[in-house]
Amino acid sequence: MQFDYTRSVGPTIGKFLTGLRGQQVIGVRGSDGRVLVPPPEYDPVTAAPLTEFVNVADVGTVESWSWVSEVLPGQPFDRPFAYALIRLDGADTALLHAVDVASPQDISVGQRVRARWAGETTGSIKDIVAFEPGETSTAAPSSSDDREPITQIVTPVDLHYSHNASPQETVYLRGLAEGKLLGARSGDGDKVYFPPRGANPTNGLPTNDYVELSDQGTVTTFCIVNVPFLGQRIKPPYVAAYVLLDGADIPVLHLVLGCEASEVRMGMRVKAVWKPREEWDFTLANVDHFEPSGEPDAEYDTYKHHL
Numbered sequence: 001m002q003f004d005y006t007r008s009v010g011p012t013i014g015k016f017l018t019g020l021r022g023q024q025v026i027g028v029r030g031s032d033g034r035v036l037v038p039p040p041e042y043d044p045v046t047a048a049p050l051t052e053f054v055n056v057a058d059v060g061t062v063e064s065w066s067w068v069s070e071v072l073p074g075q076p077f078d079r080p081f082a083y084a085l086i087r088l089d090g091a092d093t094a095l096l097h098a099v100d101v102a103s104p105q106d107i108s109v110g111q112r113v114r115a116r117w118a119g120e121t122t123g124s125i126k127d128i129v130a131f132e133p134g135e136t137s138t139a140a141p142s143s144s145d146d147r148e149p150i151t152q153i154v155t156p157v158d159l160h161y162s163h164n165a166s167p168q169e170t171v172y173l174r175g176l177a178e179g180k181l182l183g184a185r186s187g188d189g190d191k192v193y194f195p196p197r198g199a200n201p202t203n204g205l206p207t208n209d210y211v212e213l214s215d216q217g218t219v220t221t222f223c224i225v226n227v228p229f230l231g232q233r234i235k236p237p238y239v240a241a242y243v244l245l246d247g248a249d250i251p252v253l254h255l256v257l258g259c260e261a262s263e264v265r266m267g268m269r270v271k272a273v274w275k276p277r278e279e280w281d282f283t284l285a286n287v288d289h290f291e292p293s294g295e296p297d298a299e300y301d302t303y304k305h306h307l
Contacts, residue, residue, distance in 0.1 A: 001123050003161045008152045012041040017051055019149040021123040023139040025115070026090050027054045027202075033070055034092035056090035058115035058128070058137050063087050069103045074158060076130055082107045086131060100130040112137060123150040168196040168207055169194065173282040181213045181287075183248050191249035195284070214246035215272035215287070218298040220306050221251075224261045239263040243270060243290055244306050251306055256286075258291025267303065269295035 009017060012028065016039050019026035028039035029052040036044075043050050065084035071077060076098040084107065085094035100116065101107045114134040121127040166172060168184055172195050175182035184196030186205035193200075196207050222241035239261050243249035256264050258273070270290040280286045 001157075001161075002231060003157050005157050007155070008059065009150060010041060012039050012050065014150050015039070017123040017125075017153065018145075019055075020125065020127040021121045021147075022145050023057050023058070023086045023117050023121060023127070025056050025095075027056050027088075027093075028052060029054055035087055035090060035097050035247045036093050037091040046211040048247060051106050056088045058088065058117075058139055059135060060086045060091070060113060060131075061121075062099070062107065062109055062111045064109060065099065065107050067107075081130070084109035084131070086113060091146050097125075097128060098130040100132050103244060106133070124153065129298060161271055162232050171210055172196050175212075177280055177282050178287070178294065179277070179280065181215055181248075181272075182246060183211045183245070185209045185211060192247040193246060193250050194245055194252055211247060213248050215274075216293055216295075217243045217245040217248070217251075217270060217290070218303050219256060219264060219266055219270060220244050220303050221266060222256065222264050224264070239264045241290070243269075244303050249306065252284075254287065255289040256291065257289040263292075265297070267297040267300060269293045269298060283285070 016026050025037060026039065027035045027037035030036055030050060031043045031046050031048065035054045035056060035058055039053065040050065042048065063085045065082045067080065067082050068075065069080050071080065077100065077124045082099040082101055082104070083096065084099045085096055087094045099107055099113055099115035111133060112135050113131040114137055116130050116132050117139060118129050172182050172184070181194065183194035184197065184207035185192045185194040186203060186207050187209055190200055192211050193207060194213060196210070199206055206243045210227050220242045222239050224237050224239055226237045228236055234255070239256040240253060241256045241264065243254055243256070244251040256270055269292070271293040272287045273289050273291050275286055275288045
């Protein structure tokens, strides 16, 4: 799942980020006299707003560190490095950042490090590329900056999930790879859930009685998507609908295409449009979308209990 998260930063974080853009680290003084870096908006002792900003050095001392031997996507380097808590000169709290050293033998508690600034600063914590061993600041001489202060940031969010499928999900997912839509129930006469659940929520019994369902069904309710958003695969307007597959008791959310969005209605009969067989995987995305089947609309009484 990937999206850009845009947020306003407020006066405190905005001050900190604007300072980074000018290659200056800014903290804030708390009620107990300590200089806090990064600057919190509220005093950790009194919870009162903090407004006394203090410039600190971009050189400091390693207080603790951890070695990153297996680098993950999005981390500062594509090679092993260290993360460290660094107390900058003039600050009383530590800043977490990367330290660019070749091996664990090259970093230690008490080591002096300095910020390595990006060639082009934009008002982000990434304006400090990393810290490196050294005593002398490499920051460029400060100059007047007539640009507007930083008031908002855009943070790319990239989430990868690893999901362990339950026994019922395993049967369902393997069925999809074979072009089958499998629901499950806990026994004769019980509701057929699609996708299957591990247990029937009404009696707690496992849903181990599998039922192969039709790839045709009925639109029970729907939404017309008119608003564009980042990463959208289909140009609006289009329809997201709950489709009650024939033989199921629980509708599933999917796309309804193949007609004008304004033509979709409750009770419309639809059929699955499968992707080419070579594109199938263990996912419901094997069904690209549903489209009108041409059958007469279903009677309301046949799906009213599934809304």
